Amino acid sequence: MNAQALHGHLDALLLAVLERGALHGYAIIEALRARSDGRLDLATGTVYPALRRLERAGHVASAWSTVNGRERRTYELTDAGRRALADQRSGWREFSATVARFLDSGPSSAPAG
Amino acid sequence: MNAQALHGHLDALLLAVLERGALHGYAIIEALRARSDGRLDLATGTVYPALRRLERAGHVASAWSTVNGRERRTYELTDAGRRALADQRSGWREFSATVARFLDSGPSSAPAG
């Protein structure tokens, strides 16, 4: 399952992983992979631009830090990002409930017609 | 909620409404609106090209019929379309379960940390 299916929901996932604490880009990709049991395996070319989008929107803030002599850009949720995440969560719930009406049950599992 | 959020799932919804019986394009749009309590209000410019996509893929078959002197193109699920729908259903379940891991619960609803 690639991010093409996520279209429009990727930003929400990014905010969600950052909710547990600040991470750098590569670690975000690994967190996504780990928490999804390998189902979400995103390319850097997908995640980095998305992170920059979120930063432009003010939902995350980034800072350079040097770890083991390596430059890493660490991303952190802002207050606006936290609000945006709450918003996206309810948006997701509405979206998934709506789609589920069409896809969660087939004709065989319908009660009587 | 617009179809931009549906990205990649629209085809599945279209197949799902056609599962209950053949419909013409306009009626599909109305069925989507009705079954979603108005949440899915798709433009013809969204649905017609999608239908043509599905027809090219062999998932639906269309036929012209004249009703009340009006030409209507009626779409019907093919066997391949039925298989594709079953496929999309399981894809949807996996997708929604995966995203839900990140978005269905906030830190407040987490048990202990």
Add this chain to the structure above:
DNA sequence: CCTTGACAGGTAGCTTGTCTACCTATGAAC
């Protein structure tokens, strides 16, 4: 006859957002 509005089908071009492919750089192993 002409206009307006609901119904019905259709297309072109724009925009957004992800993907592919590529590049730079450090530190460790060989």
Add this chain to the structure above:
DNA sequence: GTTCATAGGTAGACAAGCTACCTGTCAAGG
């Protein structure tokens, strides 16, 4: 100094939905 894992980044391709527009029928109002 080559290769691998880690880490950050960009350009251009591509898919798919959106906006705006067009054609046409039928019914109502003038």
